[in-house]
Amino acid sequence: MKYDFHLHTQYSFDSRMTGDELLQKAVDLQYDEIAITEHLDLLPQELSIYGLPSLSKYQAYIKALQDKYPQVKLHKGIEIGDYHQVRDFAQxxxxxxxxxxxLGSVHFVSEHLNVAIPLKKPLSPKEVEEYYLHNLKLASTCEIDVLAHLGVYKRYYENAPDESSALPILKDIFQVIIERGIALEINLSSLRKPYQEVIPEPLYLQMYRDLGGSLFSLGSDAHVLEGFGDAHIIAERLGIESIAPRRRR
Ligand SMILES: [Zn+2]
Ligand SMILES: [Zn+2]
Incomplete structure (x- = not known):
């Protein structure tokens, strides 16, 4: 099965890809299913810059695209940033x-530390632990289908940092998502960045499997057209079955 469940288009503040070019490429590459997952970022420091998006307009946009490109199943997804910090508001x-x-994703470790963009300096071990604790809280308390880009702060690193002090927290995260039926995203954006490896890395994917995890979700996290189109190839390389997650609610 060819699918990609993490894609940003013109409705996201940081993407210029049009829905038409994305869908046309998905049709050309014979994708079975894709999900457009625009950002919903509701922290005060984000709202003051970007404001609230119109979800009604977004919904109409997805419907129009699906009507125009019936060859590919198009899901109306969303990536909620730091969901656990704005849970009731977002819900x-x-x-x-x-x-x-x-998709649930952690972008901020603290008010001014956004780890989804290039960092001024590498995170300290304490900040790494905080980053994963945020993920644990998100996975434990929010209604999400997919835990997205776990380990995103490493995207702009050249080499893997020592995360040994955070390993117990990672294990807790995996246990929680397994219990709750939340899929673990294999995020491909870091392959296109200096890190050059998927996140979570194969070592962690194995740890998740060893704990009994089997629900994966492939996401290119593409914001431009070139970033989309090879999720199934990477899944095969990783020995992951390419089967899209289903609703858990
Ligand atoms: Zn994100
Ligand atoms: Zn994203």
Whole structure:
């Protein structure tokens, strides 16, 4: 099965890809399913810059694209940033929209430390632990289908950092998502960045499997057209079955 469950288009503040070019490429490459997962970022420091997106307009946009490109199943997904910090607000906002998949992702370790963008300096071991504790809280308390880009702060690193002090937290995260039926995203954006490896890395994917985890979600996290189109090849390389997650609610 060819699918990609993490894609950003013009509705995300940081993407210029049009829905039409994405869908046309998905049709050309004979994808079975894709999910557009625009950002929903609701922390005060983000809202003051980007404001609230119109989810009604977004919904209409997805419907129009699906009508125009019936060859590919198009999911109306969403990536909720730092969901656990804005949980009730976010839940109320999305209640009427039936989004799937809902990706939960951690972008901020503290108010001014956004780890999804190039960092001024590598995170300290303490900050790494905090980063994973945020993921644990998110996975434990929020209604999500997919835990997205776990380890995102490493994307701009050249080499893998020592994360040994955070390993117990990572194990807890895996246990929680296994118990709750949340899929673990294999995020491909770091392959296109200095890190040159998927996140979580194969070592962690194995740790998740060893704990009994089997639900994966492939996400290129593409913001430009060139970033989309090879998820199934990478899944095969990793020995992951390419089967899209299903609704857990
Ligand atoms: Zn993200
Ligand atoms: Zn994303």
């Amino acid at each position: 109320n906002l999305i209640a009427a929209f039936d989004f799937f998949p809902i």
